[in-house]
Amino acid sequence: MIEKENLLRIFQETKEAVGRGDSARINSLSNQTINSASLLQDSDVIAVAVIVYSLSKIISKEDYKKLSGWDKFYKDYMIEIDKIIIDLEKDDDQKFREHIEQIRKIIDRLSGGLKENVQDVFKKASINKASRIYEHGISMEKTAKLLGISVWELASYAGGKEFPYSDLGKTIDVKSRIKLAIDFFR
Secondary structure, X not given: OOOHHHHHHHXXXXXXXXXXXXXXXHXXXXXXXXXXXXXXXXXXXXXXXXXXXXXXXXXXXXXXXHOOOHHHHHHHHHHHHHHHHHHHHOOOHHHHHHHHHHHHHHHHHOOHHHHHHHHHHHHHXXXXXXXHHXXXXXXXXXXXXXXXXXXXXXXXXXXXXXXXXOOOXXXXXXXXXXXXXXXXXX
């Protein structure tokens, strides 16, 4: 795993932001992992992006807190965040990955409306982060595979968004190309 110091910082700041109920800050921390995830195509970094982004969405939903099982879910989720911080501090990649997986198991153990809502948040988070990675130039197929979603899901989401630099692949007429070349050499 690469970027341990950055991931450690992100989890520490995420924990602090959760304590303040600052979902916007947590979302921002998740976005900080996207450049690394795009460059490194590291599944650990991608998992962190999805977990942190999902957490930002989950804590922003006040109605989730009223659902049966919320208190246990929240407590277990935060315990795993604490364990992940310890794993990163100890440089223990294996335990880090085990605790990342444990978060998925916590969600699988949920029931009723809370389970449906949290699973939906994670699915949407995966698609959102896949879209952000795709924006950075990673192929749609590779991005979908990295995040465990279908190319169709990514294409449907990405198709509705306008990406920066989306006009780079467009061709221009000969007259405009000549003008561009002349301006370039001036």
